[in-house]
Amino acid sequence: MSLYSGLSTLPPDALLGLMVAYREDARPEKFDLGVGVYKDEAGRTPILSAVKKAEARMLAAQDTKVYEGPRGNVEFCSHVEDFVFGADHPARKQGRTLSFTAPGGCGALFAGVSLMRRMGTKKVWVSNPTWPNHPNVVKSLGLAVAEYDYAVGGRLSPTGILDALMRAEPGDGVIIQGPCHNPTGIDIPYRFWTTLGELAKAKGLVVMIDVAYHGFAESLDKDMAGVRAFLDAAGEGMVAYSCSKNFGLYRERTGCFLALGATPEGITAATTHVADIGRATWSMPPAHGAGIVATILGDKELRAEWEAELTSMRERMIALRKALSDALVAKTGSNELAELSNQNGMFSQLPISPDGAKKLREELGLYMPSSGRINIAGINANDIPRIAEILATAL
Numbered sequence: 001m002s003l004y005s006g007l008s009t010l011p012p013d014a015l016l017g018l019m020v021a022y023r024e025d026a027r028p029e030k031f032d033l034g035v036g037v038y039k040d041e042a043g044r045t046p047i048l049s050a051v052k053k054a055e056a057r058m059l060a061a062q063d064t065k066v067y068e069g070p071r072g073n074v075e076f077c078s079h080v081e082d083f084v085f086g087a088d089h090p091a092r093k094q095g096r097t098l099s100f101t102a103p104g105g106c107g108a109l110f111a112g113v114s115l116m117r118r119m120g121t122k123k124v125w126v127s128n129p130t131w132p133n134h135p136n137v138v139k140s141l142g143l144a145v146a147e148y149d150y151a152v153g154g155r156l157s158p159t160g161i162l163d164a165l166m167r168a169e170p171g172d173g174v175i176i177q178g179p180c181h182n183p184t185g186i187d188i189p190y191r192f193w194t195t196l197g198e199l200a201k202a203k204g205l206v207v208m209i210d211v212a213y214h215g216f217a218e219s220l221d222k223d224m225a226g227v228r229a230f231l232d233a234a235g236e237g238m239v240a241y242s243c244s245k246n247f248g249l250y251r252e253r254t255g256c257f258l259a260l261g262a263t264p265e266g267i268t269a270a271t272t273h274v275a276d277i278g279r280a281t282w283s284m285p286p287a288h289g290a291g292i293v294a295t296i297l298g299d300k301e302l303r304a305e306w307e308a309e310l311t312s313m314r315e316r317m318i319a320l321r322k323a324l325s326d327a328l329v330a331k332t333g334s335n336e337l338a339e340l341s342n343q344n345g346m347f348s349q350l351p352i353s354p355d356g357a358k359k360l361r362e363e364l365g366l367y368m369p370s371s372g373r374i375n376i377a378g379i380n381a382n383d384i385p386r387i388a389e390i391l392a393t394a395l
């Protein structure tokens with residue numbers, strides 16, 4: 001008997017298990033399409049050079065480790081507001097926006113769902129499929145999860161999304177992913193964002209947009225156009241922003257929670273609640289990553305260097321997508337696989353069954369989760385012909 005004997009053992013995290021199995025696989029030919037991080041041509045996840053320089057400057061200038069306060073780094077928050085709302089958005093001067101440094105995009109998601117719960121939300125809609133941590137955060141806060149169908153045959157399913165959200169109740173929460181949907185790579189086009197904003201406003205839905213891949217789809221500006229169109233049409237909404245991927249700051253836990261409100265009074269009240277949610281969980285947000293981002297974005301040269309590095313990550317992913325899509329179409333003739341080159345970001349989801357994924361791993365050394373998600377940014381360009389050959393056996 002132990003204090004802990006009432007606990008059942010949870011199943012291991014499938015993705016982490018896959019990483020261990022890949023590492024321990026002694027076969028000379030093996031491919032890892034399962035990882036969730038950006039990798040360069042050499043298979044590394046490098047520290048960006050703008051980050052290294054900003055970090056050195058910061059460490060030289062830093063003379064205290066005292067708490068920064070509940071909002072964390074306010075310059076960082078202001079830069080992320082520039083990205084999300086735009087530098088001149090009138091709501092900012094009218095006190096209708098808020099922003100808080102958060103421990104990664106996940107910290108921001110947690111703050112947002114916690115705020116929804118305090119607003120009376122009982123149920124949160126997530127896309128089907130989605131990144132598993134969305135339902136995980138919702139359930140961990142005691143709220144119910146509902147799903148809206150997101151994609152069919154490698155393309156967005158606007159009717160799937162609208163049919164579900166028409167059934168949502170006023171006050172329901174909805175998490176919608178911004179650019180580079182994880183796991184499908186299928187994004188919402190600009191005009192549909194406006195439709196969704198109008199629907200959210202008409203039905204009183206509490207929408208949080210999860211932006212984890214800003215700059216990975218087309219450009220910093222274009223990637224945020226849909227998010228802004230949604231917020232303009234809805235008039236209110238929340239955003240969870242992550243710097244893990246676009247600044248390569250994964251372990252520094254760097255994110256921002258933002259909200260736009262119809263009235264300054266609403267945002268003043270929401271601000272006290274977000275501060276209270278932070279106080280009860282992480283107390284004060286981590287400083288290091290937000291300091292790096294603020295240093296980069298506040299300096300012309302470092303910012304230009306970061307933008308160039310971001311562009312080269314994006315261009316590498318776009319080239320790999322095209323090459324893999326062409327190779328898979330040549331092998332299978334499938335229109336669905338031709339769609340891969342129209343998708344965005346690190347991920348795509350292939351029509352491969354869990355059994356198919358298991359067979360690829362066990363018999364041919366190609367690792368991918370049972371969902372069929374592949375990380376395009378984990379591929380070496382020279383391996384594409386062989387990877388396409390292997391994948392085609394399961395397609």
Ligand SMILES: Cc1ncc(COP(=O)(O)O)c(C=O)c1O
Binds near residue numbers: 105107211212
């Ligand atoms: C869809 C999505 N949202 C949010 C995140 C947030 O990540 P982090 O908490 O590491 O910033 C990720 C990271 O993989 C993601 O894929």
